[in-house]
Amino acid sequence: MAGEDVWVKLPSIIIVEILSYLSLADRLNATSACRRWRNCLFHPILWRSIHFKVKNDSRSRSKHLANMCGRFVRNVTVEFNSQICENVKECLRILDMLADNANLERLALRPSSCQVMQVNWLSTETEETTDLFSDSLEAIIKNARRLKHLSVGCLEDLGDHANVLLPLLAEHQTTTLETLHMATVKEDPDSYGLIEMPVSDLHSLCHLQVLGIDYDYVTTELLDGFSTCNRVKKLERLIIHVHGIEHGHEKIANDTWRRLVVTNPTVEVTLNLIHSADGATGLLDILRPALPLTHLRMFFCQLINVAAINFIARHMATHLRSVQIIDAMLNMTPNSYYAVFDNLSDEDPFVMLAWKCSRLTHFTLIGYEMNDDDVVAIARLRGRQLHTLEVPLCCISSVEPESDPHTVGLEYGRVGNDFNAEISKSVGREWQPISNVQLHLAVKDPHADAEMAYLETLLQDQAF
Incomplete structure (x- = not known):
């Protein structure tokens, strides 16, 4: 040839x-x-999966790709800048094209923010942009023959359309849908409206294996629906976003979680507390010994509930795999959780967590003081299985002798010469603490937009 x-x-x-x-x-x-x-x-x-990137420098490329493949592609991720009108319009155009695609199986939205900029197609048009998104999703749900994965990308207003989208999913995708992400990020976590969540429609999705939902709608009725023995597939992962906690919200009993685990033995729970001082303060009201907590994340919650951390170490040691806590610092001064200790001889709660939780592989603590000896202890306890150990240098304290031999002082950001080497030896790779330059702006400036520090992590939960 x-x-x-x-x-x-x-x-x-x-x-x-x-x-x-x-x-x-x-x-x-x-x-x-x-x-x-x-x-x-x-x-x-050749185009079963497409990741559209609708941004200023790539919008024309996404448009051409959508024109050529939008009506037959099966797996779609739409990443778009939700604060730029033209990009929002192009995202809506892609969704409209996907509405004619009967073979679509997976759809995930990846906005740059939990809020979408309002755009008007015509000067006289006043329809809300999120209504247009909802209309497109409704058409997709109706026309797709075997939709398996749907994610609303943490968009708050789209989450408020769940009472419309869920009945359609129950009607058209009950035997195919395996993953549904309706969890959101609230612009104002202290004040937002609630909808009537059609729980029975969620229960009718008998193939559902992964569910992302706001804590506002986590009830005994919801969990018991996944505890029945007549489901075709077992629930494997439950991702819960905690924002404000309404006064009188139902406290889930331990027996409810136990029933869920008995009928879904491999289920894992991820708790994401997002700007949730209520969630951090009332964490013990959420946690139960039978809750199979696998991942705990706390983003800008303003405090650490030491009692809750100790509770997790005692009751969830066989499940917990990751802890990620990020908070802002005022004038680059780390926050402290040591003040709640009964006496100075108390062990650091995170050291105890690392000791008891044998499956812990990822640990991040940003914005809070941690003693250098405690960082070393965590590294030694979990060793090479600790794939992630993230602590900022400016938050690491070390004891320095004062001029008065009977007193000691604390210094931040200054560690001994062998500190990095000791941790590197324990984890089996070269390790360094996070530098000030690497810290997200929202950690250093409480007035900065914190969303960019965690949104990517939350959206990764929703990827397929």
């Missing part, structure tokens, strides 16, 4: 098969050789 001009005469099925083995860059280079190869570039089998 190399000696003859027969490459252009290859059957299309062979050309497509060749292209399927190439990376996207090599595929584009190969199809620039001739028109026949170029015509095979957008064969449906």
Whole structure:
């Protein structure tokens, strides 16, 4: 074949098969050789999954890709800048095209913010932008033959449309939907409205394995619906976002969690507390010994509930795998949770957590003081299995002798010469604390937008 001009005469099925083995860059280079190869570039089998990036510098590329593949692609992630009108419009246009795609199986939104900028298509049009998003999602739910994954991207206003979207999912996707993310991020966690969540529609999704939901709607009725034995598939992961906690919110009994675990033995629970002082203060009202807590995240909650950390160490040691706590500092002065200790001989709660939780692999504590010996202790206790150990240098305290031999003082950000080496030896890789430059602006400035410090983590929960 190399000696003859027969490459252009290859059957299309062979050309497509060749292209399927190439990376996207090599595929584009190969199809620039001739028109026949170029015509095979957008064969449906080559575009089962697309990650649209709707940003200023890539909007035209996303538009072209949507025009060519929007009606047959199966797995779609739409990443867009939700604070720029033109990008929001293009995202809506992509969703409208997907509404005609009967083969769509997975859809995940990845906005740059939990809020979407209001846009008007016509000067006389006043329909809310989130209503347009909801309309597109409704059409997608109705027309897709086997939708398996749906994520609203933590968008607060879209979460408020759950009372419309859930009945449609129960009607059209009850035998296919496996993953549903309706959890949100609240712009004002201290004041927001609640909707009537149609719990029975959630229960009718008998193949549902992963559910993301706000704590406002976590009730005994909801959990008991997943505890029945007639479900086709078991619940594997429950992701709960905690914001404000309404006075009188039902406290889930331990027996309810026990029933859930008995019927769903592999279920894992992720708790995300987001700007939730209520959640941090009342964490012991949320936690129960039978709750299979796997991941605990606290983002800008203004305090650490030491009693709750100790409770987790005692009752959830066989489940817990990660702890991530991030908070802002005033004038770069780390916050302290030591003040709640009964006496100076009390062990650091996170050291006890690392000792008892044998599956702990990720630990992040940003914005709070931690003694250098305690950081070393955590590294030694979990060793090489500790894949992530994130503590800022400016938050690490060390004891320094004062001029008076009977007193001692604390210094921040100054550790001994062998501190990094000791931790590196324990975790089996080179380790350094987080520098000031690496800290997110919201950690250093309480007035900065904190959303960018955690939104990517929350959206990663919702990826497929």
